[in-house]
Amino acid sequence: MIELKNISKTFNRGEINEVQALQNIDLHIAEGTFLVLVGSNGSGKTTLLNVISGALTPSRGQIIFKGKEVTNLPEHKRSAWVARVFQDPLGGTAPDLSILDNFRLAALRTRSKGLRIGINEGFKQKVRDTIAELGLGLEDQLQQPMGTLSGGQRQALTLLMSVMDHTDILLLDEPTAALDPNAAAVVLRTAQKIIRRYRLTTIMITHNLSESLQYGNRLIQMNRGKIVRDLDQDAKDQLKPEEMYQWFG
Ligand SMILES: Nc1ncnc2c1ncn2[C@@H]1O[C@H](COP(=O)(O)OP(=O)(O)O)[C@@H](O)[C@H]1O
């Protein structure tokens, strides 16, 4: 699905504050993978997502998506196949607008101009059905302002908005960091359903070790801009929590 070949990213090159945020990263992510990415602060996790989304251009190396090189493709042109969700559950949503209007806005953002129609009854039904299917219990509250929902509900809906119109790759940067454990569980269970339903290839950054053991089918640890561990499903299944704690010394 997506491949990173010898990707490096250096910030402030040649200056006293030069940082090698990514160093010679080789990574191939197969379609349908749910990759969980861990690593201490500053290890390059967010930068890795940034070069995949196109928010940053790598200093060196190539990015290949479905066999085509996309290294220098700008972010807005990748938005047809990459969706991103950040920590802040309100980021990217309008709190005063209804749930439905937020879905409309999200659809307008990702659709090409030619497709800016059809945000009508049919669209409303599709939003209602999808919300119902995910078991969020909000399908009869589509007119409720987004800002009145709990953090977990908002984040779960944000996730859904970002993928509903079609995407191939979902990038989650600490999506539960701002949530309490119950809300975090709601969001992650929703994420898992969405990932299966839309057959998404996912990378999720988390600082929560139990989340990283429970979710996903591949586990990667970064340290100082490099991939230092890469566990497949079997290795991940055998990983014990206490073993993983030791990764972080
Ligand atoms: N835009 C930037 N300009 C300069 N340095 C940056 C920038 N973005 C990230 N960095 C640096 O790159 C390193 C990796 O950062 P980041 O990818 O955000 O780490 P993580 O997400 O793992 O905490 C850090 O040292 C950080 O300070």
Ligand SMILES: [Mg+2]
């Ligand atoms: Mg980060």
